[in-house]
Amino acid sequence: MKNFDFHNPTKILFGKGRIADLNDHVPADAKVLIIYGGGSAERTGVLGQVRAALCDRTFIEFGGIEPNPRYATTLNAVQAIKDNDITFLLAVGGGSVIDATKFIAMAALYEGDPWEILTSGSSKVTAAMPLGSVLTLPATGSEMNNGGVITNPEKIAKLPFRSPHCYPVFSVLDPELTYTLPARQIANGAADAFVHIVEQYLTYPSASHVQDGFAESLLRTLIDLGPKSLETPEDYDIRASLMWTATLALNGLIGAGVPQDWATHMIGHEITALNDTDHARTLAVVLPSLLNDQRGHKYEKLLQYATNVWGINEGSDDQRIDAAIDATRAFFEKLGIKTRLSDYGIAAAEIELIVTALQEHGMTALGEHNDITPSDVRRILEASL
Numbered sequence: 037m038k039n040f041d042f043h044n045p046t047k048i049l050f051g052k053g054r055i056a057d058l059n060d061h062v063p064a065d066a067k068v069l070i071i072y073g074g075g076s077a078e079r080t081g082v083l084g085q086v087r088a089a090l091c092d093r094t095f096i097e098f099g100g101i102e103p104n105p106r107y108a109t110t111l112n113a114v115q116a117i118k119d120n121d122i123t124f125l126l127a128v129g130g131g132s133v134i135d136a137t138k139f140i141a142m143a144a145l146y147e148g149d150p151w152e153i154l155t156s157g158s159s160k161v162t163a164a165m166p167l168g169s170v171l172t173l174p175a176t177g178s179e180m181n182n183g184g185v186i187t188n189p190e191k192i193a194k195l196p197f198r199s200p201h202c203y204p205v206f207s208v209l210d211p212e213l214t215y216t217l218p219a220r221q222i223a224n225g226a227a228d229a230f231v232h233i234v235e236q237y238l239t240y241p242s243a244s245h246v247q248d249g250f251a252e253s254l255l256r257t258l259i260d261l262g263p264k265s266l267e268t269p270e271d272y273d274i275r276a277s278l279m280w281t282a283t284l285a286l287n288g289l290i291g292a293g294v295p296q297d298w299a300t301h302m303i304g305h306e307i308t309a310l311n312d313t314d315h316a317r318t319l320a321v322v323l324p325s326l327l328n329d330q331r332g333h334k335y336e337k338l339l340q341y342a343t344n345v346w347g348i349n350e351g352s353d354d355q356r357i358d359a360a361i362d363a364t365r366a367f368f369e370k371l372g373i374k375t376r377l378s379d380y381g382i383a384a385a386e387i388e389l390i391v392t393a394l395q396e397h398g399m400t401a402l403g404e405h406n407d408i409t410p411s412d413v414r415r416i417l418e419a420s421l
């Protein structure tokens with residue numbers, strides 16, 4: 037296991053009715069900007085609960101954060117902060133709203149052009165406004181981590197950021213808020229969390245027994261509860277475990293001290309930038325093909341994955357690896373997620389656009405060994421058609 041720092045300052049308020057606890061966790065003298073998405077929070081009544089819980093605090097609202105949040109919209113929110121002397125940000129929504137809120141929190145205090153936060157690394161960020169979140173969609177882990185992703189359609193770019201200043205101060209996780217989610221978003225969430233775990237687990241052995249065991253347990257939980265959460269949408273216990281699994285998948289715990297991959301995510305981001313395909317669906321297309329392509333590097337972990345996650349013990353080593361990759365694809369398909377590029381309107385001709393975009397964004401040495409080159413990505417995508 038490598039040396040590591042582990043520090044996660046986000047307080048989790050988990051369970052039914054926890055929105056009411058906002059009153060104890062938002063500073064009493066705060067001037068709050070509530071940030072939300074395209075209207076689901078209003079329709080489902082979550083915003084109403086938030087307004088009630090903020091009691092007599094001063095707040096204004098900024099709606100309209102898009103799925104795959106847009107850079108231009110975040111700048112409008114920064115202007116609203118400056119115009120209204122806001123002191124605290126409260127994100128109400130899924131990963132897109134929380135990611136956008138983190139970026140807004142940094143951009144509001146940034147001296148230079150905020151675009152630099154996405155292009156020159158976030159190390160120039162020295163402060164961010166305090167933010168909290170009310171999570172309505174279990175998927176990204178954004179509610180308990182310090183990263184996010186912002187899309188700029190004019191530049192055909194979807195770029196990640198990370199900064200220690202971006203952790204939410206608190207996040208409310210009420211599983212009942214997920215009951216209103218369409219099946220498509222629950223499926224996306226289970227698939228996204230699954231791939232987050234795989235990106236931190238399925239690399240090469242590093243004597244990280246606790247992280248491996250924890251990751252395998254989280255993967256088995258998603259394989260079991262992902263489909264069940266679609267079959268019985270208002271089963272509280274299933275939604276509660278799904279929600280907590282998605283948070284633990286990307287709050288730093290299973291990734292501490294272990295090699296990490298993230299190639300599937302970086303390739304997937306370029307597919308979303310190209311045609312706005314849902315984030316999780318891009319991952320379901322890339323991952324099976326990437327695992328097959330990189331099986332040489334990942335051989336030992338693929339065998340461990342076959343045994344400990346899928347219970348595949350019969351056949352030769354190569355047959356077991358084939359079966360584990362097939363089972364991974366079948367899991368996504370069982371959730372109702374298609375796993376081929378052609379299912380999302382991408383043909384062979386567009387692969388070059390994706391490869392070129394990765395190069396333009398400096399993503400030319402991906403994977404746990406930093407050795408997945410643009411021509412490797414081309415081959416992986418051709419096998420995903």
Ligand code: NZQ
Pocket residue numbers: 072073074075076077080101102103104105129130131132133135172173174175176177178181183184185213214215216217218221224225228286301315
């Ligand atoms: O916009 P509204 O009207 O709120 O509707 C949303 C949106 O259309 C809807 N929704 C959310 N909660 C709902 C609901 N509808 C009914 N009932 C509810 N309770 O769901 C739709 C999708 O929401 P979105 O926030 O876009 O989904 P998700 O949470 O999957 O977030 C995806 C974004 O997160 C980024 C992705 O790249 C993508 O931009 N990621 C962030 C990460 C991080 N911060 O660590 C890691 C991930 O790998 C990922 O890249």
Ligand code: ZN
Pocket residue numbers: 176228229231232301315
């Ligand atoms: Zn993801």
